[in-house]
Amino acid sequence: MTDLLYSEIEEDLRASVRDLLKAQAEPAAVIARTETAEPYDLKLWRTLAADLGVAGLAIPESLGGHGASAREVAVVLEELGRSVAPVPFLGSAVLATSALLGADTSSAVVAELLGRLASGDLIAALAIPLTTAPGGDFPSTVTVAADGTLTGRVTTVADASAAEVILVPAVGADGPALYAVEASAVSVTELTSLDLTRRLSTVELSGAAGRLVPGSAEAAVRNALTTAAGLLASEQLGLAEWCLNETVAYLKTRYQFGRPVGSFQALKHRLADLYLAVVNARAAARYAADSLATASEDVPVAVAVAQARCSPIAVKAAEEAIQLHAGIGMTWEHPAHLYLKRAKSDELALGTAGRHRAALAGLINLPA
Amino acid sequence: MTATAVDAETVRGLVRDLLAAHDPKTTERSAFLHARFDAGLSWVHFPVGLGGLDAPRALQSIVDAELKAAGAPDNNPRRIGIGLGMAAPTVLRFGTQEQRERFLRPLWTGEEVWCQLFSEPGAGSDLAALGTRAVRDGDDWVVTGQKVWTSGAHAARFAILVTRTDPDVPKHQGMTYFICDMHAPGVEVRPLRQITGEAEFNEVFLTGVRIPDAHRLGEVGEGWKVAQTTLMNERVAIGGMEIPREGGLIAPVAQTWRDRPELRTPELHDRLLKLWVEGETLRLVGTRLRQQLAAGAPGPEGSVAKLAFSELNQAVSGLEIELMGEEGLTYDDWTMRRPEKVDFAGRGPGYRYLRAKGNSIEGGTSEVLRNIIAERVLGLPSEPRVDKDVAWKDLPR
Numbered sequence: 102m103t104d105l106l107y108s109e110i111e112e113d114l115r116a117s118v119r120d121l122l123k124a125q126a127e128p129a130a131v132i133a134r135t136e137t138a139e140p141y142d143l144k145l146w147r148t149l150a151a152d153l154g155v156a157g158l159a160i161p162e163s164l165g166g167h168g169a170s171a172r173e174v175a176v177v178l179e180e181l182g183r184s185v186a187p188v189p190f191l192g193s194a195v196l197a198t199s200a201l202l203g204a205d206t207s208s209a210v211v212a213e214l215l216g217r218l219a220s221g222d223l224i225a226a227l228a229i230p231l232t233t234a235p236g237g238d239f240p241s242t243v244t245v246a247a248d249g250t251l252t253g254r255v256t257t258v259a260d261a262s263a264a265e266v267i268l269v270p271a272v273g274a275d276g277p278a279l280y281a282v283e284a285s286a287v288s289v290t291e292l293t294s295l296d297l298t299r300r301l302s303t304v305e306l307s308g309a310a311g312r313l314v315p316g317s318a319e320a321a322v323r324n325a326l327t328t329a330a331g332l333l334a335s336e337q338l339g340l341a342e343w344c345l346n347e348t349v350a351y352l353k354t355r356y357q358f359g360r361p362v363g364s365f366q367a368l369k370h371r372l373a374d375l376y377l378a379v380v381n382a383r384a385a386a387r388y389a390a391d392s393l394a395t396a397s398e399d400v401p402v403a404v405a406v407a408q409a410r411c412s413p414i415a416v417k418a419a420e421e422a423i424q425l426h427a428g429i430g431m432t433w434e435h436p437a438h439l440y441l442k443r444a445k446s447d448e449l450a451l452g453t454a455g456r457h458r459a460a461l462a463g464l465i466n467l468p469a
Numbered sequence: 470m471t472a473t474a475v476d477a478e479t480v481r482g483l484v485r486d487l488l489a490a491h492d493p494k495t496t497e498r499s500a501f502l503h504a505r506f507d508a509g510l511s512w513v514h515f516p517v518g519l520g521g522l523d524a525p526r527a528l529q530s531i532v533d534a535e536l537k538a539a540g541a542p543d544n545n546p547r548r549i550g551i552g553l554g555m556a557a558p559t560v561l562r563f564g565t566q567e568q569r570e571r572f573l574r575p576l577w578t579g580e581e582v583w584c585q586l587f588s589e590p591g592a593g594s595d596l597a598a599l600g601t602r603a604v605r606d607g608d609d610w611v612v613t614g615q616k617v618w619t620s621g622a623h624a625a626r627f628a629i630l631v632t633r634t635d636p637d638v639p640k641h642q643g644m645t646y647f648i649c650d651m652h653a654p655g656v657e658v659r660p661l662r663q664i665t666g667e668a669e670f671n672e673v674f675l676t677g678v679r680i681p682d683a684h685r686l687g688e689v690g691e692g693w694k695v696a697q698t699t700l701m702n703e704r705v706a707i708g709g710m711e712i713p714r715e716g717g718l719i720a721p722v723a724q725t726w727r728d729r730p731e732l733r734t735p736e737l738h739d740r741l742l743k744l745w746v747e748g749e750t751l752r753l754v755g756t757r758l759r760q761q762l763a764a765g766a767p768g769p770e771g772s773v774a775k776l777a778f779s780e781l782n783q784a785v786s787g788l789e790i791e792l793m794g795e796e797g798l799t800y801d802d803w804t805m806r807r808p809e810k811v812d813f814a815g816r817g818p819g820y821r822y823l824r825a826k827g828n829s830i831e832g833g834t835s836e837v838l839r840n841i842i843a844e845r846v847l848g849l850p851s852e853p854r855v856d857k858d859v860a861w862k863d864l865p866r
Contacts, residue, residue, distance in 0.1 A: 105757040106764060349847045364850040369843035376842055377773045384753035402749075409746045458742040465715070467726055467745065469738050 103397075105387040111176045117153055118180040121145075126186035128436035134187060135297040135439075141263045146188040150221025156194045157219030164206060165216040171328065175335035175390035182339030182415075185439045187298040189224050191336070192260025195329045197225035197268050203324025204279060205316030214266065214281060214314075225281075226264035227325055228255040228304050234452025235326035235404065236460055239319055243306060245273025250308040251280055259450075261302040262291045269304075269311060270322050279318040280311035296446035298439055327404055330451040331393050334386035334407035337447055340440055341382055341411075341418035345375050347437070348422045368425060375421055378414045385410040402464050408457040412448045419444040475513070475524035477531055483508055483522075484535045493541040501542055502578040510536075511577045515561060519573050527763035544579045547810045551621060552576045552583035556629050558702045563646070563687040563695050572627070572648065584625035585703075586616040586649060586673055587696070591866055593618075594837050596631070596700075597640045597693055598856075598864065601675060603632035603647065610634075610647065610685070612655075612678040618831070622658045622671040623807060625651045629699060630680075631692050636862040643861055644692030648684040655679070665823045666803040669811065703832050711759065712752055717778075718785040718813060718821060719748045725792060732792050741792075744785050751777050772846060776838045779828035786822040793818055 107115070125145045134142060150156035158173045160166020167173075174195065181190055198218050204211050217223035229240055243253030251271050261267060267287060269280045288305040314321065349372055352363030362368060389407035392400045419441040423430040430437045448454070462468055491504045505511055506520045513528050515521025522528075537543075546553055553576070560572050575581040592599035601614025612632055622628070628649040635643030649656070655678035660668035687695040715723055726733065726741060751774070758771055790797040801817035813821050829835040843849045856864055 103756065104760070105753060106760050349849065353849065360853070361850045363843075364852050366840065366852055369847075369849050370836065370839040372847055372849065373776075373839035373842040376847060377777055380754055380773050381747075381750045381777070384757050385750045387757070388753045406746050406749050409742070410750050455739070458739060458746065461746065462738070462742055465745065467723060467738075467741060469733065469735065 103388065103391055105384060105391060107176065107387075108172075111173060114153075114155075114173055115176050115180060118149070118155065118177055119183070121148060121153065122180060122184040122186050126184050128439070129434075131185065131187060131298065131439065132433065132436060140187055140297075140300055141189060141260075142187050143263070145186060146190075146224070146263075147221055149188060149190070150194070154221075155190070156198075156221045158194075159198060159202065160215050160219040161206075164212055164219065166219040170394035171332060172390045172394040175332050175386065178332055178335040179339035179342075179386075182336035182341075182443070183343040185298045185340070185436075185443050189226070189260035189263040191299065191329065191333070192226045192258075193218065193224045193264065195332055196227040196229075196259065196325050197264075197266075199328040200227050200268050200279065200321045200325035201314070203316070203321040204314050204318070208315035210281065210312050210314055211316065223266060224260070224264045225266040225268060226258055226261040227322075228258050228261070228267050228269040229322070229326075230255065230257045231259045231301060231446075231450045232257065232452075233326060234456045234460070235323065235330050236401075239272070239277045239322060240270045241272045243269055243271040245271045245275075245278060245280075246308070247274070249273075249313075250310055251282065251306045252308055253306055255304045257292065257301045258289075258304050259299060259301055261289050261304055262300050264289075267304060268314065269306065270318055277318040277322075279314040279316075279321050281314055282306070282309050282311035286310060294446070296442045298443060299446065326451060327400065328393055330408050330457075331389035331400070331404040333447060333451055334382070334389050334411040337411040337415035337444070338379070338382045338386045340444055340447070341375075341379050341415045344418035344422035344437070344440055344444075345372070345379055348372065348375075348425045351426055371421060371425070375418055378417060382411045382414045402461065405457040405461040405464065408452060409454045409461065412454045415444040416441075416448050475522050475528065477528060480510075480513065480522070480524065480528045480531050481535065483510060484532055484539075488536075488539050488541070493539055498542040499578060499580070502544055503574070505536070505541075506574050506577055512557075515573075519561070519569055520577050525763075525765070544577060549576070549579045549582055550810070551585050552579075552581070555585055555699045555703050556583040556627070559629060559646075559686060559695060559699045560648075562698050567683070568648070568686070576627075581626040582621060582624050584619050584622045584628045584651070585699070586619060586622075586628045586630040586675075587699075588618045589615060590617050594834050596696065597644065598861075598866065599631060599633060599644070600861075600866075601630075601632045602636075603634050603645055603680070605634075605682075606679075608682050609679045610645075610682065612647070612649070612675045612680055614675050616673040616675070617661065617670075619658075619671045619673050620669055621809070622651065622673050623660065624809060627651060628673075629686070631696050633861065634689055634692075637860050638690075639858055640856060640861040640864065641693045642690055644696070645689050646686045646692040646695040647680050648686060649675075649678065649680055650684075653678050653680070660805070660807060662805055664826065665820055666800075667806040667808055669808055700833065711755060714749060714752060715745070716752070717748060718782050718789070718825065719745055721814070721818070721821070722785060722789045722792060725789070732794055737788065737792055740788055744781065744788060747777075747781050748785070751781060772838070772842055775832065776829075776835050776842070779825075779835055782825040782828050786818065786825040789818040790822050 155177045157166035158169040162168040201211050201215050265284050267282050269282050286309040290303045292301045294301045355362045385407045389403045392403035422437050429435050487508045491501050509522040510532050511520035513522045513524040514526040589599045603610040603612045630647045630649040634645040655676045657674040659672045661670045661672050662668045800819040
C-alpha cells in the first residue's frame with residue numbers, strides 16, 4: 102500500500118544530513134564559493150557520500166550500497182534543496198547511478214562503477230542535456246565509430262565538471278549504447294549556469310575511448326530520467342519549504358508602519374497560499390518517491406504529476422520569497438537568489454511542467 | 470472493553486457477530502442501524518454505550534468496508550452530515566451524560582436530523598458578533614433573533630445554536646451554546662432561495678423560543694469555546710472526504726472531454742490537465758492526512774484541504790461551462806427545489822458552476838481560513854483587534 106509519510110529511519114537520515122549541511126554549508130559560505138575556482142564543495146561531498154553513506158542509498162548491498170530506496174534518496178534531496186549545497190548529488194548519485202542501476206548490474210563494468218559510486222570514491226555524470234524529459238527519443242548527438250570510439254557533443258550536462266567518469270549515451274551500428282568514459286578522455290567546458298550551485302558543462306568527444314556498459318542503453322537512460330524527474334520533486338519540495346520558512350521568519354521580525362509586516366492580511370494570505378502549495382508539493386513528491394521505491398505500475402503517472410505540480414510550486418515559492426523579503430531579497434548577500442536560480446533551473450530540468458502534463462494526457466486518456 | 474486495547478481483529482469479530490444476529494437481507498433498515506449503534510460500530514472512536522468502542526478512529530474504515538461488502542444498509546451520511554460531522558462531536562465533548570444518551574443514537578441512525586443555527590445576517594465570518602439573545606427565565610432560556618444560511622432546517626428535528634447571553638462583556642465572552650428543538654413554538658423556518666434557483670438553505674426566525682436549561686451545552690458564557698469545536702469539525706468534515714483518482718468535479722469534465730473531441734482546444738487541454746494534476750495532488754494530500762490520523766499524529770494538512778478543494782471546484786466547474794460551448798449558455802432547471810443534500814453529480818454544469826461558488830464561503834470563507842493558517846500554523850502575528858476589549862453592546866454594527 103502507498104505510504105506517504107516518513108519512516109523513523111528516514112527522519113533520522115534527514116536529521117543527520119540537515120545537521121551536516123547546517124554546519125558545513127551555511128549560506129554565506131555557499132555564496133562565497135560560487136565565485137571561486139572550486140564551485141563544488143568536495144569536502145562536504147565526501148562527508149555526505151562516505152561518512153553518511155548518502156551516495157549509495159539506492160544501490161543494493163550486494164553491490165556495495167545500502168540497499169535503501171528512492172524514498173531515502175528523496176529525503177536527502179529535500180535537505181539538499183533546502184540548503185542548495187554545492188554538491189553533485191543529482192548528477193552523480195541520482196542520474197548516473199540510476200542509469201547504471203537500469204543497465205546490466207550483473208556485469209563487471211556496472212558492478213565496479215556502482216561499487217565506487219556507493220562508497221563515495223567516484224563522482225560520475227550522465228551525458229544528457231539537463232532539459233531532457235523522460236519518454237523522449239534516445240539521445241543521438243554522440244556516435245560510435247567502427248573502432249568503438251565516441252565522437253559528438255552533449256550540451257548542458259549537470260555536474261560534469263566535478264565528475265571523474267562520464268556515462269555517455271551514444272548510437273552506433275548496433276543501435277543505442279551506453280559507454281563509461283574517463284573524464285580525462287573528453288573535453289568538459291563549464292558553462293556560466295543560471296543556477297550557481299548546480300553547474301552545467303558542454304561535453305565534447307573526439308574519438309574518445311570508453312568501456313561499453315552492458316545491458317539495454319535505452320532502459321538505462323529511461324531509468325535515469327524517470328527516477329531523476331520523480332526525485333527532483335523532492336528537491337523542489339525542500340527548496341519551497343526553505344523559502345516559506347525563511348519568509349515567515351523574516352516577516353515576523355520586519356517592522357513597517359508600526360507593525361510586524363507579517364501581521365498584514367494581504368501578506369498573510371500569500372503565505373497561507375504558499376503553505377498550501379508546500380503541502381501539495383509534499384504529497385505529490387512523496388507519492389513519486391514511494392512509487393519509484395516500490396516499482397509501482399503507477400510510476401509514469403506519479404512522476405508526471407510530481408513534476409507538473411512541484412516545479413511551478415518551487416518557482417512560485419522562490420519568487421514570493423524574493424518579493425516578500427523586498428529590497429534585501431534582491432541583494433547578492435541574501436541567499437534567496439540562490440533558491441530562485443535553482444528553482445527556475447529545476448523548472449526546465451528533466452522536462453518542464455508542460456511536457457509532463459502532455460505526457461500525462463496520454464497516460465490518463467485525456468488526449469489533445 | 471475500555472481496559473483492553475481494541476484491535477482490528479476485535480472489530481472484525483464484532484462485525485461478524487452483528488451480521489450473524491441481524492442478517493442485512495431480512496432485517497429492517499432502522500432495526501439494523503439500531504443494532505449497529507448498540508454494538509459500538511457506528512463510530513468506533515466514540516465511548517462504549519454511545520455507539521463506539523473507545524477504539525482508534527482508523528479502525529472505522531474496516532467496519533465500513535466489511536458492512537458495505539455484506540450489503541448492510543447505511544445511515545445516508547450525506548443527508549445527516551451536519552449531525553454527524555458537527556453536532557455529534559460537540560455533544561460528545563461538551564454534553565452531559567444525559568444529553569449524550571438522549572441525542573446521539575437517533576442522530577446517528579438519521580431518525581433525528583440536525584441543523585446548525587450559527588450564522589446571522591450581521592455575523593458570518595465574524596461569528597462572535599452574533600446578536601440572537603437568550604435570556605434566563607426560571608429553568609428555561611427565552612431566545613429571540615434571526616439566523617441565516619441554515620441548510621436542512623426545514624427537515625431538522627434539532628439544532629445546535631449559539632446565542633448572546635451577556636451583551637455587557639466583550640463579544641467572545643458573552644455567548645452560550647444550546648440544543649434547540651426545531652419543533653418548539655416560536656421557531657419559524659423560511660426557505661432562502663439562492664443563486665442556483667433552489668432553496669437548499671433557510672432563514673430561521675426565533676421568537677420567544679423557550680429552551681430548557683437542561684439543553685445547554687457547556688457553561689453559560691462559554692459558547693465560543695464550544696463553537697470552536699463545532700467549527701473545527703466542520704472543516705474536517707468538508708475537507709477530509711476520501712475521493713478516488715479523477716473523483717469530484719473533474720470527473721464530468723474529463724468524461725465530456727473523452728466523449729466529445731469536437732469541443733477540444735489546445736488551451737482548454739492544458740487547463741484541464743493542470744486541474745487534473747491539482748485534483749490528483751489534493752487526493753494525495755487527503756491520503757497523507759488520513760495516514761497521519763491513523764498513525765496518531767495529525768498534521769496541519771487538515772486545515773488546508775477545505776481551502777484547496779473550494780478553489781479547485783470553482784476552477785473545474787468554470788472550465789466545464791467553457792468546454793460545453795453553446796450548451797454552456799443553458800441551464801438545467803431554475804425551479805425552486807428543496808434538496809436534502811447538495812448533489813453536484815445529479816445536476817448540469819451550470820448548477821455545478823454556480824453551487825461551487827459557495828464552497829469558498831460556507832463553513833468559513835477562504836479568507837478566514839487563510840488567516841487561520843497564517844496565524845495558527847505559520848505563527849504570524851494577528852492584525853490589531855479593535856473589538857477585543859469592547860463590550861458587545863458597544864460595538865459598531
